[in-house]
Amino acid sequence: MERKAPRIVMKFGGTSVADLDRIRAVAERVRAEVEAGREVAVVVSAMAGVTNQLVGYCQALSPLHDAREYDAVVATGEQVTSGLLAIALQTLGVDARSWHGWQIPLRTDDAHGRARIATIDGDALISCMRAGQVPVIAGFQGIGPDGRVTTLGRGGSDTSAVAIAAAVNADRCDIYTDVDGIYTTDPRIVAKARKLDKITYEEMLELASVGAKVLQTRSVELAMKERVRVQVLSSFADGAGTADGETPGSLVVDEDEIVEQELVTGIAYSRDEAKVSMRRIPDKPGIAAAIFGPLSEANINVDMIVQSTGEDGMTNMTFTTSKSDLGRAIALMEAAHHEIQYGELLTDDAVVKVSVVGVGMRSHAGIANTMFRTLSDRAINIQVISTSEIKVSVLIAAEYTELAIRALHTAYGLDAA
Ligand code: ADP
Ligand code: ASP
Ligand code: MG
Numbered sequence: 001m002e003r004k005a006p007r008i009v010m011k012f013g014g015t016s017v018a019d020l021d022r023i024r025a026v027a028e029r030v031r032a033e034v035e036a037g038r039e040v041a042v043v044v045s046a047m048a049g050v051t052n053q054l055v056g057y058c059q060a061l062s063p064l065h066d067a068r069e070y071d072a073v074v075a076t077g078e079q080v081t082s083g084l085l086a087i088a089l090q091t092l093g094v095d096a097r098s099w100h101g102w103q104i105p106l107r108t109d110d111a112h113g114r115a116r117i118a119t120i121d122g123d124a125l126i127s128c129m130r131a132g133q134v135p136v137i138a139g140f141q142g143i144g145p146d147g148r149v150t151t152l153g154r155g156g157s158d159t160s161a162v163a164i165a166a167a168v169n170a171d172r173c174d175i176y177t178d179v180d181g182i183y184t185t186d187p188r189i190v191a192k193a194r195k196l197d198k199i200t201y202e203e204m205l206e207l208a209s210v211g212a213k214v215l216q217t218r219s220v221e222l223a224m225k226e227r228v229r230v231q232v233l234s235s236f237a238d239g240a241g242t243a244d245g246e247t248p249g250s251l252v253v254d255e256d257e258i259v260e261q262e263l264v265t266g267i268a269y270s271r272d273e274a275k276v277s278m279r280r281i282p283d284k285p286g287i288a289a290a291i292f293g294p295l296s297e298a299n300i301n302v303d304m305i306v307q308s309t310g311e312d313g314m315t316n317m318t319f320t321t322s323k324s325d326l327g328r329a330i331a332l333m334e335a336a337h338h339e340i341q342y343g344e345l346l347t348d349d350a351v352v353k354v355s356v357v358g359v360g361m362r363s364h365a366g367i368a369n370t371m372f373r374t375l376s377d378r379a380i381n382i383q384v385i386s387t388s389e390i391k392v393s394v395l396i397a398a399e400y401t402e403l404a405i406r407a408l409h410t411a412y413g414l415d416a417a
Contacts, residue, residue, distance in 0.1 A: 009165040009170045010030060011176060012045065041134070041164060041168060044082050045139055068112050071141075078141055082099065109144065109145070120164060139157025159218045166226035171229065177233075177234065181195045183196065185266055185414070186269070198258055203265045229252075231251050262414075263358050264412040265359070267412075268357065274322065275351050275384070276320070278346075279346065280314050281317055288307070290339045291340055300321055302321055305320075318383075326349055354405060355393040361389070371392055380400045381397070383397075
């Protein structure tokens with residue numbers, strides 16, 4: 001069907017809707033886009049801090065709470081914001097209506113707390129926009145096969161926004177946040193971080209998956225698959241919005257849209273890491289299966305793995321997992337002691353994973369070596385290493401996080417002038 005007005009999805013994160021003044025400012029931005037003749041759908045997060053508080057309530061009542069009730073609780077944060085923003089827009093004379101996940105409907109699987117989107121019916125939203133009304137959608141939530149509310153995992157409003165942009169065939173998905181784009185590394189850690197005008201889907205996906213939380217990993221995955229044009233920009237910058245067509249933030253694009261490719265595009269870190277080491281394990285077939293079998297059955301994600309060279313028939317095994325899974329991982333390893341027969345079980349959660357990412361790594365050797373040398377020059381010990389085609393990650397002591405990231409940022413020539 002022919003369509004003339006450009007259609008955009010605008011997503012606002014928690015700090016962008018932190019209080020009523022911020023919500024009014026967001027309403028002004030949305031109005032500017034509407035007045036510029038665009039069809040607009042808005043996706044909102046919970047007000048800053050609200051989701052953390054709701055998660056805290058569930059945990060305080062019961063650490064092993066029912067995931068369906070967790071979703072019933074945490075999904076409310078976004079509902080509040082969607083109603084408030086609809087009111088703020090109406091106050092400015094903009095026709096607006098709030099939408100919950102079930103009203104769209106945005107259907108997900110039944111993995112409560114970390115659900116994946118299955119289907120979205122864009123028809124009702126499209127009719128709403130065609131009629132000149134702005135839908136204000138509660139992000140982060142959907143409806144599961146059992147008819148109950150589900151949530152998409154922390155940071156999931158990004159994924160809601162991209163999925164809705166795909167479902168309504170939007171020209172662009174604008175992710176408004178508290179920084180003005182995607183940087184070479186977290187600008188809150190490295191003052192000399194440089195803003196990237198463009199970044200490839202592939203590199204953004206890798207950066208997100210190793211900890212750059214500016215976009216949820218699944219949102220990038222989905223944008224890449226559905227060819228959604230994603231822009232990250234600040235909701236705090238001056239000006240009513242991007243109604244004049246400029247692209248002041250960072251665009252996530254295909255590789256052929258990047259003119260000059262750096263060897264290393266960015267550096268990310270993840271504090272959500274814990275290390276488990278087993279020493280003096282008999283070096284014989286079946287040991288890895290005895291360790292990782294139970295972990296996988298319990299749905300515990302293992303990230304980095306190293307096994308040392310065997311000596312005198314004994315070996316050592318180290319792996320990392322997320323901090324929240326550490327307790328369960330220890331319990332499983334203790335339960336499997338008779339089978340694994342390790343001499344000693346050691347754990348450490350004061351660790352951080354630092355990763356350098358760049359498609360240039362495919363064709364250039366020496367990038368990993370620069371990382372190892374830079375860290376050794378600072379006397380930072382590398383505990384575990386893992387690599388992929390376009391990424392090198394190291395596990396180091398958490399106390400060196402800032403030092404390591406700043407040194408690497410300089411070593412790869414990423415510092416802003
Ligand atoms: P929102 O609430 O808007 O979703 P988030 O806190 O989830 O915002 O994501 C934005 C934050 O991501 C920034 O404040 C910044 O500290 C962090 N961040 C980490 N890595 C990067 C990066 N490479 N570029 C920009 N921001 C980054
Ligand atoms: N409010 C949710 C969270 O804090 C989802 C989001 O903000 O994207 O994780
Ligand atoms: Mg976020």
